[in-house]
Amino acid sequence: MSAIVKLLHAMLSSFKDLIPIILVVSFFEIFVLHQAPAELGSILIGLVFIVLGLTFFVFGLEMGLFPIGESLAEALARKGSVFWLVIFSFSLGFGTTLAEPALTAVANEAAQVAANTGAIEANKLAMNSYAMGLRITVAISVGLAILLGVIRILKGWPIHYIIIGGYVVVMILTSFAPANIIGIAYDSGGVTTSTITVPLVTALGVGLASVIKGRNPMLDGFGLIAFASLSPMIFVLIYGMVFLN
């Protein structure tokens, strides 16, 4: 019985995420545009799917991925083996990013747009390999960012020099990269730090910072996320320079 109540509760909170979108779009359709969105039927089915999907997704994360991921991150931080810690940081960033739903959706959309405008061939195979290439690039860059962030926590390097340096690199690369990758590259930074990556990476950072003396868990946990949203910009720009030029 309590499981059903929990499930209904989770569905309600997933639905709450959609309410502002539904209200704003309805307001515009009724009062400003005086029309209905195209394909209203399939949109309604899709909204039901989103609520169902988010519910199961969040439920599953809290049952499986989060407890094991968080306890693992803390245990490895306490174990004191730098080698395994570094390997784990990279794998964690890589694995969580590959499963991140917003990134999957945006990468598929980017492939669709690239095919429509003739930047890549307009067939399923070329589009899939372009989307997958983007996602793997982002996943590798998040992995490296977490790795660098962990080393930074161990060594106690100041964060703002690395961040400002990173933005300088982004600006230099922007001037060499093809115009049709710049927007996607910039967006990939914001897309990656989302539902799965943020809680697990924060657990790693906070665990690590609380083991080492003289570190502030709030500050250092945050540093990892800041790196993870900066480095995909750099790597996707390079990806564009290599594959779209």
Added chain:
Amino acid sequence: MFNELIGTLLLTARDVIPIAVILFGFQLGVLKRPVTQWRKVLLGFVYVIIGLTFFLVGLQLALFPIGESMANQLTTSEFLHPDGSKAPFIWQDYFWVYVFAAAIGFSTTIAEPSLIAVAIKANQVSAGTIGIQGLRISVALGVAIGITLGCFRIVVGDPIHYYIMAGYVIVVIQTFYAPKMIVPLAYDSGGVTTSTVTVPLVAALGLGLATNVEGRNPLIDGFGLITFASLFPMITVMGYAQIVDYLSKRKAIKE
């Protein structure tokens, strides 16, 4: 639709397997500890795969079409020039696009649960000087301004990096003058507040605009709204802290 669900299910399973292998591999291979409640954990992974499948198919059916059709309907020539005049469109004609962008940005952010949690935490850390509502409103305003400015950029077709560069310069300057404790929080508020539901809708809005506004290339102009949405909250949150700081100092001088 059934075939699409099955296809997405297989692809999603492939996406989730790496992180499952990594976590179980480290747990069993490196820590050499058994997984407690492994049935529950395994069931959790199955739920994640099912949930992601429905979510991704739902995005294709609902949020992407909504974003595209809103962009489409707000940019038709009948809507922009209801009097039927043939004058070329100027950026002011797209007034309702900016209103829509601001409304979506503000409303989705103010309702974001993770932001409420962050705001409560910030209120405690700052010993009450940072108000919970004040922080939520400043982040939501930041996202609203960001998406609106991003839409303006798509309409006029400026290169994105000029805007982003200018934004970062402002962030760096503010970092030196804003109260120290707000800085990490402000940086954080950028990336975290755009939720899994908002990102696809905003991406679709940008692509729809770039497709429908004459002379824009979706691949060059269509992306970037998400960056705008994560940059501007940094500015508004630090700005909010600076204003609160300034007002309390002035009050202290008067007394």
